[in-house]
């Protein structure tokens with residue numbers, strides 16, 4: 001039986017470097033005295049017939065029950081007859097928005113030092129609806145689905161996020177000049193929601209122009225909301241602006257207020273088990289989870305300690321040009337806390 005003041009959160013350590021960086025989060029949370037009790041979940045080694053996936057029904061029920069969780073990277077098992085782990089999670093938990101904060105890390109030099117933006121990606125439909133087929137030999141077709149329901153839901157989340165996080169502007173990213181019906185509907189939904197938030201400036205930016213503006217001057221943007229495919233690409237572009245995949249966190253928002261935070265990167269099989277992984281992305285993802293729970297003081301403390309450790313430059317992992325191990329870097333963060 002646990003302390004009633006503790007919040008139970010699901011933790012998937014995941015594959016490859018996952019368990020190493022999850023261990024780092026556990027240590028940091030312990031030192032920072034975060035009132036969270038982890039319920040660890042391990043993906044099955046065989047397909048669960050109830051889910052048609054390596055994710056078991058118990059895995060999914062854990063997140064549904066706790067409504068909050070942290071997920072390490074999951075390698076997609078090779079073979080047929082099962083659904084991708086990430087797709088199963090998204091579908092079964094209705095994870096409709098992927099939120100990625102992206103800001104310049106003080107002391108870690110990149111071409112830009114003033115990035116501070118949030119990308120919000122519609123996570124369930126658009127070009128990733130999985131509807132592709134061959135029409136006749138040599139001709140294939142892929143169907144892009146945009147619904148009013150999913151567009152309103154993600155737009156509503158973007159404006160609510162902007163309002164509750166002190167953000168001034170929401171930019172809807174689109175290609176409605178060509179995709180008039182699909183992106184047109186997405187924009188219409190964003191406009192409808194924008195009317196309910198007169199205090200937030202709303203603008204619409206064509207995707208190609210958006211890419212040019214982002215690499216020229218990322219400070220032009222604040223909160224960006226967009227359909228699935230654009231979000232996939234733009235959020236990686238933004239990760240590149242601040243130093244790469246080892247640093248960027250994300251949080252998936254689902255139905256009934258579920259929040260499942262995860263690092264953007266994969267299981268990094270090339271460095272797995274070698275104590276070389278950078279835990280920053282998973283730590284900052286865990287910080288987004290704390291903010292979702294309104295544990296802002298703990299979130300600030302951990303975020304500050306991570307940023308200070310990177311800024312000092314004494315302990316950095318290989319991907320940031322240093323030669324610290326995951327454990328040394330984690331210890332430095334704990335010392336700061």
Ligand code: NAD
Nearest residue numbers: 073074075076246264265266267268269270271277278319
């Ligand atoms: P990857 O992100 O695992 O690795 C790309 C490169 O970045 C590698 O060189 C790796 O060493 C490096 N890297 C990634 N994270 C790092 C970290 N925290 N610290 C230091 N270096 C880091 O991408 P991949 O190699 O294309 O994918 C490997 C596996 O991960 C695949 O099975 C893929 O399906 C899976 N994957 C899962 C997720 C997820 O669970 N959300 C996301 C992407 C890929």
